[in-house]
Amino acid sequence: MLSQQDIKQIAQKGITPEQIENQLNEFKTGFPFLRLEAAAGIGHGIIAPNADERKSFEAVWNAYKAEGNRIVKFVPASGAASRMFKNMFAFVDADYDTPTTDFEKKYFDNIEKFAFYDALDAVCQKNEGKGIKALMADGNYKAVAANMLKAEGLNYGQLPKGLLLFHKYSEGPRTPMEEHLVEGALYAASNGEAHVHFTVSHEHMELFKAKVAEKADMFAKKFGIKYDITFSEQKPSTDTIAANPDNTPFRNDDGSLLFRPGGHGALIENLNEIDADIIFIKNIDNVVPDRLKPETVEWKQVIAGVLVSLQKQAFEYLRLLDAGADDAQMKEIAKFVSEKLCTDAKDKKIDASYLRSKLNRPMRVCGVVKNVGEPGGGPFLTYNQDGTVSLQILESSQIDTNNEAYMKMFTQGTHFNPVDLVCAVKDYKGNAFNLPEFVDKTTGFISSKSKAGKELKALELPGLWNGAMSDWSTIFVEVPLGTFNPVKTVNDLLRDQHQ
Template sequence: MIDLTVKDQEQLQEKGISKEKVENQISTFKDGIPFVKLEKEAVVEDGIFKPSEKEQKELVEYFEDSRSELQLLKFVPASGAASRMFKAMFNFLEAYDFSKETLSTYIDRTGDAAVKQFSENIENFSFYDLIMERISGKASNKDEEVYLFVKEMLVAEGLNYGFYPKGLLPFHKYNSGSATPFEEHLKEAYLYAKTDGKANLHFTISEQHNDMFKAEHQEVGPKTEKTTGTQFNISYSNQKPSTDTIAVDMQNKPFRNNDGSLLFRPGGHGALIENLNDQDADIIFIKNIDNVVIDENLREVADSKKMLAGVLKKAQTKAFAYAKQLEDNNVSEEQVAEIKHFLEEELNARLPQEFNGSSLNEQMNMLNDKLNRPIRVCGMVKNEGEPGGGPFWISDPQGNISLQIIESAQIDMSNEKQVAILKNSTHFNPVDLICGVRNFKGEKYNLLDFVDEKQGFITNKTKEGKELKALELPGLWNGAMAFWNTIFVEVPLVTFNPVKTVNDLLKATHQA
């Protein structure tokens, strides 16, 4: 139990957070979050499906054949700020004085590879012409020009890109002008998420960027609608204050700000399971805002998405038929074996150990429990050394085996066996999900029922010079979907083009 003042209670009420929720979070800090236990890496033919070219075409056709009857939605987590993307450039502004040394001397002295790459390829950024126009005539030499370019790009009196959300930065340069990730996502939606001339998109954004996104929508929406012949229905939501988590001091007592109020922190991208839960469609495509491609790669990316949607639709059709049979109590022993085989081989579900020794009725209940869950089909890319989570078979403390996307922070790096499994992994998670969130009757699942609360993260931070512990909720595609049925499918590398630093925009896949 925690003692809350009247002010604390008012603060909780304002955020929509219950006292019980805070107490549960404090218990989590006290108990700690155990590392996950990796059983083995998921590989092709053991957790990852690798369709042949023929199968890929058939799956695309299967999706296209049923597309007109489906409600489709593209869900884009877009609250990421660009500040992290420009971290090296902010450091450069602080550290470099063009009046005291040349740029090459600075780079030699500091070994600043990011600034070297940026300055040598500066003309290849889509915002080059715009900034050069704004700083025209202000620099006395090339080195000062680079400094003024970076300053104009980042500071509030300039273009202020450091404050922008990633989704609204000019990423790609075309003959017709530059395009933001927001616009690129509309072009993608036209290719695979459109039915009856309409495409539905939902962006989760930071509250401070609400007006900026709406302005971009007004500017590029009509133009993209005209070129694609598509009506875009776009909605937005912000992370809910009720998903913020309490911070604690090093003794696991609620951390208080200097004014005495409780410190709450955003719960991380796992909080977006609430935003996703507010959406409803037959098929929901999920992809991060910064993972976009130039026009020449759009078709290949769209075909990959349709292929994944075909995998989901096929699995759903079978799952729904079996769920109906079970509800009608119309299942023989042979059909129990058939449903079990489908769950294990196609949905990668694992039944409890006591399944084989149970009565027919008990077996039907277990099958029913496993079948009636949301389904996610996740694209997986061959490992190229990129950071990010990966596909693994894991076991929980009760010995239940499941297929999950696991981040390295969830793994005990002091355990050699666990590290060996991690190192042997062949694929990683590009955040490329196709979700089925309705049951066989067309009713939407409550997605909050399928979250594994034990898969969050505890991190150490500081505030006002004092140490604290912060709690991140289970990640959206990690613990927040832990109890979904999961299918991993190998997808081409072209589908993975995230922009983590500004220099990522120099990669060939972002140069139109």
């Protein structure tokens, strides 16, 4: 099935023929649905700390930072913003010239409220000889939209979200990338330094570096810190082969194999190369202006405090197991694993080997928000490969839609995953875990796509916060909805939280 030319192409990506055979086999067999125990809820897998507990966790976190531990803020930022502008692309291509849909009317009625207004006005003046207001007065709305989207204008249709102007300030507008630098200074700095890492696509790397060169010193002076800002790209070796509907390799017109990015789960390799004790993970578009940051900062410190408290206890118990724990200590450790780490042994024998396996692994605390109907995953108690039950974040694609009980759990789930994670990635002896060892490879996902009008099947790796972290210790903490402010469409920037 694979020619010598195929094998050469595969090798250039750092992939083996065996991996390709495995991927093609996965197209044939599909991935098993997960077996669920229950949706997580308050008191049943989700912690809801009160005001006193929050202060205590914040104090724990600030003490941890003061010890000089290495903390990194990790921001997946490779996605292009094209989906944000789907409605505006449709308007430019429509057979009418004036705003007609509710979306279009809202955009043009409020255009001066966008942080990019001045920049857009300037490119309209340059390219059309008129500013936004004059173009709209002439009924030339499409020129305004085109100058926002196209390469000869702001090129927002092709730029990554991280480099769009999101928020207005008296000193000038800010991009999400800049907002993450500010956040890094506010809750993730230690030893007078904030380490911030962005994963970006190859074609946007130089643009990100240029923006950092332009802005980082200003924020460093503002917060009295130094920045260590690093970047990485998704590895070619994490790309996956595309298949035809009959599960044979999909080929380009020139006969070469078609590879596709493996989804955000591929970033577990990037995360694995970060040198840190604690890593915060948050999506690029979930940022707010400074006036709303105090709530975000408070809750980031709370979930980080929860993490380092539990990690400290886990480390003490691992040392006890090394020393030879007595029966009373074994019971205490088993209670911690069951109640604090929400891991149910089911039929497994609870001995030192079992307890060590559940304690000596990466740990993450995930902020979850009350479900308000946003699409995406949620917190569940799920069966693992070893027959135990633990907390996981699941996407709808991992759930058997023909199982009424599971669908009821999913649709009636009380909480949602906003991608608000803080991770502990070193063991009790100070060694970094090899994170790919903790991936559940059976939690991938197959989707239908097309290229040049031909149908194809695409394979996504286990998601970064789903199957890629399946064998971690997971703790859920309820955080306020105010800490979750994603920007899915350009008009989301008109919400109060982004003004």
